[in-house]
Amino acid sequence: xxxxxxxxxxxxxxxxxxxxxxxxxxxxxxxxxxxxxxxxxxxxxxxxxxxxxxxxxxxxxxxxxxxxxxxxxxxxxxxxxxxxxxxxxxxxxxxxxxxxxxxxxxxxxxxxxxxxxxxxxxxxxxxxxxxxxxxxxxxxxxxxxxxxxxxxxxxxxxxxxxxxxxxxxxxxxxxxxxxxxxxxxxxxxxxxxxxxxxxxxxxxxxxxxxxxxxxxxxxxxxxx
Numbered sequence: 001x002x003x004x005x006x007x008x009x010x011x012x013x014x015x016x017x018x019x020x021x022x023x024x025x026x027x028x029x030x031x032x033x034x035x036x037x038x039x040x041x042x043x044x045x046x047x048x049x050x051x052x053x054x055x056x057x058x059x060x061x062x063x064x065x066x067x068x069x070x071x072x073x074x075x076x077x078x079x080x081x082x083x084x085x086x087x088x089x090x091x092x093x094x095x096x097x098x099x100x101x102x103x104x105x106x107x108x109x110x111x112x113x114x115x116x117x118x119x120x121x122x123x124x125x126x127x128x129x130x131x132x133x134x135x136x137x138x139x140x141x142x143x144x145x146x147x148x149x150x151x152x153x154x155x156x157x158x159x160x161x162x163x164x165x166x167x168x169x170x171x172x173x174x175x176x177x178x179x180x181x182x183x184x185x186x187x188x189x190x191x192x193x194x195x196x197x198x199x200x201x202x203x204x205x206x207x208x209x210x211x212x213x214x215x216x217x218x219x220x221x222x223x224x
Contacts, residue, residue: 011166012175016217019210023182024165026207027138029158036062036130036157038121042113042143043069043083046136048161048171050087053134054094056159062132065091066120068104068113110139110146111197118151130155137161137168138182142189145198179214184222186211191224 012020039062041053053065069075069083079086084103092098104120107113114133121128131151135143137160147156161168169175186207193200215223 011169012179016179016214016219019213020179020182021165022206022210023186023214024138026204027141027182027185028160029140029144031157031159033061033132033159034157035060036132036155037128038062038064038066038126038130039132039134040113040117041065041067041084041087042110042133042135042139043067043075043079043087043107044136044139045072045075045078046161046172047087047090048163048168049134049136050090052159052161053087054091054096056132056134057091057096057100058094064100064102064121064126065096066102066104066117067091068107068117070106070108072108110143111150114147114150128154130157132157132159134159136181137163138178138185141201142185142192142198145189145193145201148199149197176219179219180221183211183214183219184224187223 039053041049067084067087071082075083082105084105088101088103104116107116131154133143140158144158169178172178189201192198
């Protein structure tokens with residue numbers, strides 16, 4: 001993609017790289033991909049969600065894709081017609097049949113992504129025993145924890161576009177934004193479980209320490 005060419009040269013600053021990599025590894029669920037009844041692509045600023053959904057559909061891992069997402073302040077400029085709508089357009093351009101894609105255009109958070117997708121699939125009378133939830137790499141753990149709370153009867157597999165940290169930063173083009181989002185999602189693992197939005201997830205001591213150092217270094221714009 002052309003946007004890789006304009007990415008910053010510095011990528012992740014050396015002084016925080018180890019801590020950023022610790023959080024990056026923590027949020028990857030390392031699930032083995034397998035056949036599922038449906039793939040659900042969670043809307044965001046990252047077109048990589050549509051990229052991996054399209055690829056895995058063509059590999060035959062699910063017969064249906066649900067793209068879910070409205071807009072957020074961070075996505076309205078890039079995806080003015082809505083995250084799910086733009087994801088659908090990308091998938092169709094890449095050869096996914098339009099009739100295999102369902103669009104859920106209202107969700108503004110992960111819980112709504114899953115709640116509204118579940119309702120849409122039920123409305124279409126599509127039987128769902130297993131779902132592949134596709135998200136930004138650092139959203140995997142939160143997506144998993146949210147899905148297990150809201151949809152406990154389904155088998156959940158998490159997937160993301162398989163990029164290394166530096167490649168992902170290049171694809172987004174904004175190192176600080178990536179680090180801020182990683183820090184924010186790490187905080188949400190604990191906060192959302194406390195608020196009843198997701199099941200609890202263990203946070204290892206090294207992850208908590210890395211998170212606290214990055215907060216102290218000022219990577220705080222995505223904290224609740």
